[in-house]
Amino acid sequence: MTATRGLEGVVATTSSISSIIDDTLTYVGYNIDDLTNNATFEEVIYLLWHLKLPTKSELQELTDQLAENMALPQEVLDHFKMYNIKEVHPMAALRSAVSLLGLYDDQADVMEEEANYMKAVRLQAKIPTIVTSFARIRNGQEPIAPRKDLGFAANFLYMLTGKEPEPIEIEAFNKALVLHADHELNASTFTARVCVATLSDVYSGVTAAIGALKGPLHGGANEQVMKMLTEVGSVENAESYILDKLEKKEKIMGFGHRVYRQGDPRAKHLKEMSKKLTELRGESKYYEMSAKIEEVFTANKGLPPNVDFYSASVYHSLGIDHDLFTPIFAVSRVSGWLAHILEQYSNNRLIRPRADYIGPGKQEYVPVDERG
Numbered sequence: 001m002t003a004t005r006g007l008e009g010v011v012a013t014t015s016s017i018s019s020i021i022d023d024t025l026t027y028v029g030y031n032i033d034d035l036t037n038n039a040t041f042e043e044v045i046y047l048l049w050h051l052k053l054p055t056k057s058e059l060q061e062l063t064d065q066l067a068e069n070m071a072l073p074q075e076v077l078d079h080f081k082m083y084n085i086k087e088v089h090p091m092a093a094l095r096s097a098v099s100l101l102g103l104y105d106d107q108a109d110v111m112e113e114e115a116n117y118m119k120a121v122r123l124q125a126k127i128p129t130i131v132t133s134f135a136r137i138r139n140g141q142e143p144i145a146p147r148k149d150l151g152f153a154a155n156f157l158y159m160l161t162g163k164e165p166e167p168i169e170i171e172a173f174n175k176a177l178v179l180h181a182d183h184e185l186n187a188s189t190f191t192a193r194v195c196v197a198t199l200s201d202v203y204s205g206v207t208a209a210i211g212a213l214k215g216p217l218h219g220g221a222n223e224q225v226m227k228m229l230t231e232v233g234s235v236e237n238a239e240s241y242i243l244d245k246l247e248k249k250e251k252i253m254g255f256g257h258r259v260y261r262q263g264d265p266r267a268k269h270l271k272e273m274s275k276k277l278t279e280l281r282g283e284s285k286y287y288e289m290s291a292k293i294e295e296v297f298t299a300n301k302g303l304p305p306n307v308d309f310y311s312a313s314v315y316h317s318l319g320i321d322h323d324l325f326t327p328i329f330a331v332s333r334v335s336g337w338l339a340h341i342l343e344q345y346s347n348n349r350l351i352r353p354r355a356d357y358i359g360p361g362k363q364e365y366v367p368v369d370e371r372g
């Protein structure tokens with residue numbers, strides 16, 4: 001038995017949800033470029049969960065179900081007062097809040113297909129409310145209830161800021177949600193599938209996935225990119241900053257990918273939005289710094305940017321706090337996690353690989369008093 005480090009190249013499951021073939025990403029056969037340019041996030045949720053695009057009435061039904069389920073149990077809102085909210089990372093708060101949410105769902109452990117589907121609806125609806133309520137409560141503001149007349153993307157920005165977002169903001173945020181929705185067997189989705197393959201519940205699967213997304217080698221990279229842009233500070237500093245990091249053999253966040261070789265097809269959409277939005281805000285230096293970093297890093301390492309790189313300046317231009325970037329990734333990716341959880345349940349087998357043991361050989365037990 002030999003191990004493949006990081007399971008690189010290992011095919012661990014079949015799936016009908018999304019595919020990456022020759023650097024092309026599709027959701028259920030639809031090219032990501034097409035979906036990003038044309039679809040609402042609600043349509044994409046439906047696509048991932050039902051493996052087909054919705055009719056008008058199917059879309060309306062899902063939209064209504066999401067709207068009806070956005071409110072949080074008061075206990076979940078109250079729990080934000082149990083710790084020092086200003087000191088807590090929002091991803092840790094989200095992970096805990098989702099776990100807590102499971103305690104207030106009397107269907108949490110009901111394993112029927114319909115019950116699991118409705119839990120998916122409830123989680124997809126409530127996660128944006130958790131993120132926006134957390135963000136407001138820590139600023140001493142009251143959470144804002146969603147508006148029935150706004151779509152998913154617009155509602156998120158509205159619940160965060162209390163202001164009705166501009167059409168260009170809604171368009172950009174919707175595109176970002178579509179782009180982050182699913183990505184084959186990435187680390188957090190694999191985590192979710194491993195968890196529920198023990199026939200554990202949907203809340204456990206999503207809680208585990210949030211934990212995996214939090215790390216800077218995965219979803220946490222977008223916040224780290226913004227930290228880097230802040231440190232770089234100006235276009236003039238970008239080249240020396242990157243060359244110095246490379247000299248020290250440090251990783252540059254937002255670059256490289258386990259699967260893509262020529263480039264992440266999602267990055268170009270975010271790059272375009274970054275240019276547009278930073279110009280609109282009179283902060284084009286964030287786009288220009290990013291573009292310079294890309295130029296210098298790619299010339300030196302040959303690694304193109306991934307989805308996390310330009311999403312940082314996009315979210316910054318939308319006025320979003322930098323530590324909310326990864327929770328926003330979760331607001332979108334939960335749609336993919338839930339699709340994979342439902343798919344795993346539908347054809348389940350325990351996921352249990354082997355380890356190639358490399359520890360010591362046979363040893364004799366020595367009582368503690370006799371050990372040197």
Ligand SMILES: CC(=O)SCCNC(=O)CCNC(=O)[C@H](O)C(C)(C)COP(=O)(O)OP(=O)(O)OC[C@H]1O[C@@H](n2cnc3c(N)ncnc32)[C@H](O)[C@@H]1OP(=O)(O)O
Nearest residue numbers: 216217218219221250251252253254255256257258306308
């Ligand atoms: C949504 C997402 O999860 S997208 C990914 C988000 N993560 C990041 O942006 C973090 C930065 N990137 C990385 O750490 C990696 O590219 C990963 C984690 C995305 C992929 O990792 P892996 O496939 O395991 O590649 P690994 O980390 O082994 O890198 C292979 C080589 O490229 C180098 N490399 C890869 N990415 C980077 C980077 N961003 N900066 C500098 N060097 C890099 C590694 O140092 C390594 O070099 P070596 O062979 O000389 O040691």
Ligand SMILES: O=C([O-])CC(=O)C(=O)O
Nearest residue numbers: 182183185186187258307
């Ligand atoms: O697929 C991966 O390894 C990481 C990624 O890009 C994603 O989850 O969107």
